[in-house]
Amino acid sequence: MTVRQMDLKTKLKDVARKRGAVAFGVASVDDADALKPVKITWGVNAYTKKLRNSMPTARSVIVFGIASQDDADELQITRSKGSFEWPGYTRLGLIARDIMRVLRECGFKASFPSELASYKRIAQLAGVGSFGKHTLIINEKYGPWLRLEMVLTDAPLEPDKPFDENLCGRCDRCVRACPMRALKPYVIDPDRCLVAAAEMDRVPPSMKKAMERHSPLITPNARVMCTTCQKACRYTSAERRRSSIARRVKGRNA
Template identity: 30%
Template sequence: MTEELKAAVRERCRQMEIPLVGVADVERWKKPPFLPWMPEEFFPQSIFPEARSVIVIGLPVHLPVLETAPSIYYHELYKTVNTLLDQYTYRLASFLNEIGYPSVFVPRDGYGSIEVLQKNPIAFFSHRHAALLAGLGTFGVNNTILTPEYGPRVRFGSVLTAAPLPPDPMIDRDLCIRCMRCVRMCPAGALDREDYPQGLTDKNACSANSAALNKRHISPCGICIKVCPVGEDRRHYRREEPSLYEPGAEMRRYRQAWNHVRRYGGA
């Protein structure tokens, strides 16, 4: 029955054209894959006591749009993906409720604004850690989840459910190749060369940069996920050589397109 239920969940996701879906048993939060780990109050069963499984979905951030970042183009794409994540996870939770399994969606961010994040730089639930435990990716030096399909160019949403779903295996290899492009090119100097979680992002520097971009209506920054060479999407868009983002790179036709977009739509 549980395998049939999981197949039904995956079919519902397929109908909504969700490319990435993973499942984690809530017990995985009690067995940290690395230390330091989050406090128990952030566990799914602490937020929704009925939770037995967490379903994590991922939607890609299209690379050619991201390449214009920071820009109004990426700003609007970011908002669109966020809206879809909330809608899809809500619909998935509703589907499970209708067939008898108490379920709730978790909003994709969990904070009110960049200004709020500057004062308290943490949300009540981590979709990144849920994606890791659901077998969708591994952490990179840039403090994001890298996936085989899209590298770090993915946004995640989660459903906490009482359904006893079989968990997916976690990825047992490290996807980050330690090229350090994200560290070198971060405009806020917010990244460290150490692996996650030792090299945690300087959240204050990152948030301050985002707040400045937000005033110009062109947040978020996006640089650390743009320059990452990991992901099959780079091959799809014929962007296998990530050095095209380095200063002085001879990529005139790309730079003309990016500069055109950046001239408009923001303050």
């Protein structure tokens, strides 16, 4: 790695950290595009796409994450019928914008990859964490509470070491904790997941009780997304478990 490459990567990491990123890694696009395609069933019925479908000259993919420190970061806001916002994700776009600006100032291309990119597998490849049985990335410090984004670039950045350790081991707390039995190890059934159900026009009757308990409305237009599997994870801190709006709403209504 040249001094220029090292300096650029350090600068990009500093930019991300100043905006609130707690995780940062780089993977080679060659390695990312060598990953076996996996089927996406969340919102679409398609297979993951190669990064070079979005940028044929891409050489590096930057993965960064912010931490969800409180259930206030887990709110889903309904703006109109079928239109939702997730305020907890807003900072990701701001960080990505700053990273892209620095890359472009240095003469490189930068863009978002396709939404069909294999975000979590690439995050593991970039050293951010381990792919967990709840289908979320587990970071050693922040557990399963990272929000992830990626930036694609033709800059030749030094890749980080992949995260090869399986942090789950024999633990299956998340699978057992899911109120709708939507999880099998490393696989999620979106038709049974309360997070997916929260985007439906009408919640199925079979899910209503679980929704009220694990994903309650706190105003007519604001819902706390279900994070039961994340709270069950052994890498979730006691402090993060206590930062639960759902538990307080449940107690207030008891």
